[in-house]
Amino acid sequence: MRVGQALLVLWAAFTAAYILLQAMPGDSILIKFQNPELGLSPQQIAEIRAYYDAGGYLHTVLGFLRGDFGYSVDTGTPVLERLAEGLPETAKLATAAFVLAVLLAVLIAFAASHSSRLRGVLLAVPSLFISVPAFWLGILLIQVFSFRLGLVPVIGGSEIQQLILPVLTLAVPISAPIAQVLARSLDQVFTQPFVPVVAAKGASRSWILWRHVARNALPPTLTVAGLTFGELIAGSVVTETVFGRNGVGRLTEQAVNAQDTPVLLAVVVLAATVFVLVNLLVDLVFPVLDPRLAR
Amino acid sequence: MSLLDVRDLRVSYGGHEAVKGVSLSVGEGEFVAVVGESGSGKTTTANAIIGLHPGDSGEILLNGTDIARWSQRRLRVIRGAQIGLVPQDPSNSLNPVKKVGAQIAETLLIHRHGDKTSRRRRVLELLERVGLDDPARRAGQYPHELSGGMRQRVLIAAAIALRPSLIIADEPTSALDVTVQRRILDLIDDLRQEYGTAVLLVTHDLGIAAARSDRLVVMREGLVEESGGTREVLAAPAAAYTRRLLADAPALSARAFKEPPPQAGPAIVVRDLVKEFGGFRAVDGVSFEVARGSTHALVGESGSGKTTTARIVTRFEKADSGSVEIPGVTEFRRGVQLVYQNPYGSLDPRHSVARIVEEPLRNFRLGDRAARRTRVKELLDRVALPEALLERKPRELSGGQRQRVAIARALAVEPQVVVLDEAVSALDVTVQAQILDLLEQLQRDLGLTYLFISHDLAVVRQISHTVSVMNKGRIVESGTTQQIFDSPQDDYTRELLAAVPEPVR
Numbered sequence: 001m002r003v004g005q006a007l008l009v010l011w012a013a014f015t016a017a018y019i020l021l022q023a024m025p026g027d028s029i030l031i032k033f034q035n036p037e038l039g040l041s042p043q044q045i046a047e048i049r050a051y052y053d054a055g056g057y058l059h060t061v062l063g064f065l066r067g068d069f070g071y072s073v074d075t076g077t078p079v080l081e082r083l084a085e086g087l088p089e090t091a092k093l094a095t096a097a098f099v100l101a102v103l104l105a106v107l108i109a110f111a112a113s114h115s116s117r118l119r120g121v122l123l124a125v126p127s128l129f130i131s132v133p134a135f136w137l138g139i140l141l142i143q144v145f146s147f148r149l150g151l152v153p154v155i156g157g158s159e160i161q162q163l164i165l166p167v168l169t170l171a172v173p174i175s176a177p178i179a180q181v182l183a184r185s186l187d188q189v190f191t192q193p194f195v196p197v198v199a200a201k202g203a204s205r206s207w208i209l210w211r212h213v214a215r216n217a218l219p220p221t222l223t224v225a226g227l228t229f230g231e232l233i234a235g236s237v238v239t240e241t242v243f244g245r246n247g248v249g250r251l252t253e254q255a256v257n258a259q260d261t262p263v264l265l266a267v268v269v270l271a272a273t274v275f276v277l278v279n280l281l282v283d284l285v286f287p288v289l290d291p292r293l294a295r
Numbered sequence: 296m297s298l299l300d301v302r303d304l305r306v307s308y309g310g311h312e313a314v315k316g317v318s319l320s321v322g323e324g325e326f327v328a329v330v331g332e333s334g335s336g337k338t339t340t341a342n343a344i345i346g347l348h349p350g351d352s353g354e355i356l357l358n359g360t361d362i363a364r365w366s367q368r369r370l371r372v373i374r375g376a377q378i379g380l381v382p383q384d385p386s387n388s389l390n391p392v393k394k395v396g397a398q399i400a401e402t403l404l405i406h407r408h409g410d411k412t413s414r415r416r417r418v419l420e421l422l423e424r425v426g427l428d429d430p431a432r433r434a435g436q437y438p439h440e441l442s443g444g445m446r447q448r449v450l451i452a453a454a455i456a457l458r459p460s461l462i463i464a465d466e467p468t469s470a471l472d473v474t475v476q477r478r479i480l481d482l483i484d485d486l487r488q489e490y491g492t493a494v495l496l497v498t499h500d501l502g503i504a505a506a507r508s509d510r511l512v513v514m515r516e517g518l519v520e521e522s523g524g525t526r527e528v529l530a531a532p533a534a535a536y537t538r539r540l541l542a543d544a545p546a547l548s549a550r551a552f553k554e555p556p557p558q559a560g561p562a563i564v565v566r567d568l569v570k571e572f573g574g575f576r577a578v579d580g581v582s583f584e585v586a587r588g589s590t591h592a593l594v595g596e597s598g599s600g601k602t603t604t605a606r607i608v609t610r611f612e613k614a615d616s617g618s619v620e621i622p623g624v625t626e627f628r629r630g631v632q633l634v635y636q637n638p639y640g641s642l643d644p645r646h647s648v649a650r651i652v653e654e655p656l657r658n659f660r661l662g663d664r665a666a667r668r669t670r671v672k673e674l675l676d677r678v679a680l681p682e683a684l685l686e687r688k689p690r691e692l693s694g695g696q697r698q699r700v701a702i703a704r705a706l707a708v709e710p711q712v713v714v715l716d717e718a719v720s721a722l723d724v725t726v727q728a729q730i731l732d733l734l735e736q737l738q739r740d741l742g743l744t745y746l747f748i749s750h751d752l753a754v755v756r757q758i759s760h761t762v763s764v765m766n767k768g769r770i771v772e773s774g775t776t777q778q779i780f781d782s783p784q785d786d787y788t789r790e791l792l793a794a795v796p797e798p799v800r
Contacts, residue, residue, distance in 0.1 A: 193387040196347050200380035201402045201453065202371045211401075212390050290392055291437045 002283055006276045013272035014064070014265070018057060021261045064269060070262040074255065079266045082251060090247035093239070094232050096163060097170035102225065104171060105178035113186045113209060123183060130176035134235050138169040138242035166243045170235045174228045181224040185217035192216075218289050226282040233271045296359050298323045298493050299344070299461055304353035304363075306336070306343045313339045314350070315517035321461065321493050326484070328496045328504035328525070330540070331514035332723035333694070337497045338383075340514070341463050344495075345378050346370040357461075375402045379454030379492075381483070383466040385446035389438040395449045396422075396434025402456040421452040425482060443597075444475035451482065458490050465497045472596035472750060473794040480507060499723060501544040502753070502796035505529055513537050543728035544753075552777040553760050559587040561622060562712055562744035563608065568617035570603055577603045578614070579768035585761070587711075588738065590745040592755040592776075594791070595765035604765070605716050605748045609633045624711055629659060632705035636717035638697035642689040648675075648700050649685040655707040674703040678733060695726035702733070706741070716748045731758055752795050756780055764788045 063070060069079035112122035142165060145151045152161055189195070190213055198208050233249075240249035248267060255263035287294035297320040306314040314336040321327045331337040342348040344355055346367065355363040357377065362370065374380075379402075382388040389398055396418050403414045415434075422430035425448040438446055447467060454462055464483060468476040484507065487494050498504050504511060505525060512522040513534065521534040532538045563585040570578040578600045585591040593601040606612035608619050609631055624630030635641040642651055649671055656667045672682060678699040689697055698718065705713055715734070719727045735758065737743055749755050755762060756776060763773035764785065772785040783789045 193382065193384055194390050196342075197380065197382050197388045197450070197453075198390070198401070199347055200345055200374050200378075200382075202373070202375035202405045203401070204368075204371060207405065212393070215392050216390070292391060292439045 002280060006280050009276050010269070010272055014061070014269050015057075017265055017268040018060065021264055024259065060265070069266040072255075072260055072263050074258040074260040074263070079262050082263060083248065083266055083270065086246060086248040086251045089245055090236055090240070090249060092163065093166055093170065093245065093247060094236055096167045097174065097235075098229075098232060100167055100171035101175035101178060101228070104175035105182055105221075108175070108179040109182035109186055110209070112183050113190070113213075114206070126176040126180040126183075129172050129179075132173060134169055134173060134238045135242055137172060138165070138239060141165045141169060142243075162243075162245075166239045166245060169242070170232065170239045173235065174231055177228060178221060178225050182217060182221040185220050186213055189213045189216040215289065219286060222282050222285065222289070226279045229275050229278045230271075233274065297321060297356075298325075298358060299495070300354070300356035300359075301340070301344065302354040302356070304340065304343060304350050304355065306339050306348060306350040308339075308348075312351075313517055314343065316353070317514070317517070317519055319512045319519065319522060321495050323460070324487065324491045324493050325510065326487060326494045326496065326508045327510045327512060328498060328508035329512045329514055330498060330501055330504045332499060332725065334516070335514040336517040337514050338465055339517075341465050341495065341497050344463065345374055345380060371405075375454075375459070376406050376457045377459050377461065379457075379459040379462045381447075381451055381454045381462060381464040381467045384470050385443050385450055386438075386470065388450055389446055391438055394435055394437060395441065395446075398438075399434075399449065399453045399456060402453050406457060408457065417456065418452075421456055422449075424486075425449070425452045425455075426478075443471055444479060447471065447475075447479050448482070451479070451486070455486055455490065455492070459492065461493045461495065462487075463495045463497070466499065467496070468503070469498070469500065473752065474596065474790060476503075477794040477796075500796070501540055501724065506796040513540065539725060543724045550757055552756070552775075552780070553590075553758075555760065555775050559589075561585060562587040562589075563591070563746060564618075564620040564622065565604075565608065566618045566620075568604060568607055568619070569615045570600075570607060570612065571615055576768050578607065581617070581765070581768075581770055583763050583770065583773060585744055585746060587744055588742045589760040590738065590747050590758055592747040592749060592759035592762045593765055594749060594752060594755050594762060596750060596791075598767075599765040600768040601748050601765050602716060605633075605714050605746065608746060609714050621712055626659075629708045630710050631712045631714065632708070632710040633714045633716065634698075634701050634705050634718045636720055638694065638701045638721075639689060641701055642697060644689050647686045647688060648680075648692070651689075651700060652703045652707055655704060659708055661708065670707070674707055677706065677737070678703045693726075694722055695730060698722065698726075698730055699733070702730075702737075706737070709741075710743070712744045712746065714746045714748070717750070718747075719754060720749065720751060727754070734758065752780075752791060764791065 060070070067080070069083070071077065072079055072082055075082070108122055108125055112119050115122075145165060146153065152164055186209070190208075195208060195212065198212055203211075236247060236249035237252050238249070239245075240247045241253050244250075248270070251263065252267050254260070255267065299321040301317060301319050304314055304317045305312060317336065317340050319327070319329070319340075329337045329340065339348065343350040346362070346365065350363060353363060354361045357373065362373065389395065396415075399418045399421055400414045403409060403417060408414065409417065418434055419430040422433050427433045427445060427448055433441070433445075433449075438449075441449065451467075462483070467483070468479050471479060480503065483494060483496075486492060496504065496508060508525045510523065511525045511528045513520045513528070513536065515536050520536045521528060521532065528537065529541070532541060561584045563583075565584070566582050568578050568581040569576070581600070581604055583591065583593075593604060595601045603612060607614045610619075610627060611633075621627070621631055646654075649668075652671045652674055653667050656662060656670060661667070662670065671685070675682060675685070680696060680699050680703070684692065684696065689700070692700065701718075718734075719730050722730060731754065734745065738745065745758075747755065747759055759776050761774065762776050762779045763770045764779065764787065765771070766787045772779065772783065772788050779788060780792065783792060
């Protein structure tokens with residue numbers, strides 16, 4: 001049932017992307033081959049177009065199902081090859097950023113729940129985080145940590161060093177909604193009638209927080225965390241461009257500039273697949289966290 | 296020296312003083328009941344004793360040691376070990392995502408009592424002791440897999456795990472059916488005798504307090520009105536307030552039964568109603584008739600099908616088979632009105648009283664603006680609400696006032712039949728008595744027919760002409776109120792009547 005829904009979402013994402021990309025004014029063929037220096041006649045351009053456009057919607061769907069994503073108009077290489085090049089980089093970046101975002105969120109929310117003095121300040125942090133644009137934060141981080149303080153090299157440096165700033169750039173805005181929902185869920189669970197009952201057994205506040213409240217606050221937080229995966233994908237486009245990393249995000253940016261339809265289509269499908277899979281996983285974990293949802 | 300001695304305790308919430316100098320004491324092994332209406336400060340007092348909401352001033356002597364000024368850290372050593380709490384509302388008092396066995400063991404774990412195996416053994420012992428079958432299986436279940444009564448047993452097990460010398464029970468049975476209520480109170484009483492544990496019972500139900508306690512503390516508006524031996528207080532109440540409580544408590548006032556219903560044609564005819572929910576038969580061949588201008592009560596415990604029957608009569612639910620006739624009513628939604636248990640939930644919090652009462656008039660396009668305005672004032676006057684409340688919002692009203700607004704709204708379009716679903720169950724006894732009086736007066740003046748759904752036999756005894764007792768979707772017995780109460784024929788009816796707390800007279 002849930003798997004069927006997931007497949008439906010994937011198909012819808014693919015079709016919407018296909019239609020939008022077709023409807024865009026101008027196209028990759030014109031951008032690449034219309035340059036007067038190439039001296040191609042309109043007739044020759046039309047032949048090239050026919051070569052790339054061969055098949056249409058159904059042909060493309062079947063190709064995707066077989067794992068054939070077509071050829072990049074921009075470089076002429078198979079789309080799959082270009083994706084495979086960028087994927088490991090992006091996977092590293094996105095995973096690290098997601099883990100850091102969750103850590104940041106948990107830290108903020110739990111600290112706010114613990115300390116009544118810092119609470120006001122801490123709960124303002126997510127709003128600040130979410131209003132920081134990623135490109136600006138990236139540039140700022142480079143300015144401060146690389147140029148001023150010289151802590152992280154901009155060029156060269158180990159793989160870990162190269163990851164630090166982009167991961168931070170990507171993690172900060174994503175941690176905001178998670179922190180906000182977690183903090184609010186914790187507060188909400190703390191008002192439930194079973195909390196004073198546990199306190200009456202002699203439990204301390206941190207006992208109640210860790211052993212009772214946290215698990216009850218998890219489901220809504222997990223839902224939001226799953227949804228932020230969409231932002232993670234979008235954020236990697238900006239982050240990879242700012243930091244000059246060759247990942248799927250950078251590839252997307254290049255493909256947009258070149259209006260490289262096959263590449264864009266593949267990226268959309270890849271992003272949708274990851275998003276759908278993550279949220280499917282979240283749904284499957286729910287009954288484990290809350291036995292009331294299990295049947 | 297008493298086990299617990301509270302002296303001149305004062306507690307406030309955000310500037311408002313809820314407890315204004317309360318003194319009470321509980322002797323070893325004694326059963327003391329604190330009685331009062333909502334807002335009397337009885338629960339606040341209980342919470343202050345275990346330090347969940349510390350008091351402003353006063354002494355709380357536990358075995359002669361004043362714990363009122365203790366830090367939370369020190370209090371934690373006492374909580375659960377020397378004082379156990381049995382909370383209200385068993386459905387929300389257990390962590391929904393933790394197994395019940397673990398929640399009982401937690402009391403032992405917090406106080407570092409025994410190792411894992413001995414704790415497990417003790418949990419099974421406790422589950423057995425509080426009367427749950429198959430303890431090993433129960434320990435592995437989650438709260439939602441247990442009934443309300445079973446959950447309350449689990450909570451009791453957690454409270455007595457370390458054999459505290461005092462149990463504070465805050466309305467431990469008010470969310471439970473009468474028969475379950477009796478078994479739970481019996482259990483608390485048994486444990487008291489077995490362990491020598493003292494019990495401080497906080498309740499709004501004078502009937503329960505009267506039937507169970509050694510001593511009674513009557514609270515009102517943060518003060519102790521009267522305290523003393525239960526027998527003495529009931530026999531000769533000194534405070535005027537106690538006398539009023541006694542007079543208003545339906546369980547205690549032996550009013551005369553109502554005369555049999557006036558000989559008039561039927562206003563409601565229900566025939567062979569059947570309703571299933573996914574294979575479960577909620578209503579199973581229910582038939583009854585209600586004479587015009589009389590009150591018919593449907594009594595039963597939760598799950599008996601009484602509310603489903605009411606929903607079918609008011610056409611909020613469709614029956615699988617059977618029929619409901621309301622003779623003389625042409626426009627159904629005008630002729631039949633519903634007043635629901637929770638007046639706060641059934642009033643739009645954003646609307647003013649005037650707008651709420653006016654709404655049915657607007658829906659049926661009755662009268663112009665000015666005429667509707669006059670009618671709303673007339674209706675408020677009917678339910679004895681001052682005109683000054685017209686522009687108030689529901690949250691600015693008391694529970695009794697809200698229920699009056701709900702009744703005024705139901706009367707707006709001049710119905711012939713009013714279905715009252717647990718309409719007074721959420722109210723304090725004195726307010727309850729006033730609303731019941733209002734309902735009787737409206738019936739006399741307007742010739743209304745009531746279908747009165749309730750689990751509260753004492754209230755039913757007072758207001759209804761005829762009664763049908765429901766159990767598991769069926770009507771097991773019906774007749775005039777006097778027949779049902781004085782000579783019940785069915786075993787279930789007898790059990791239900793026996794469970795009503797019988798006061799010491």
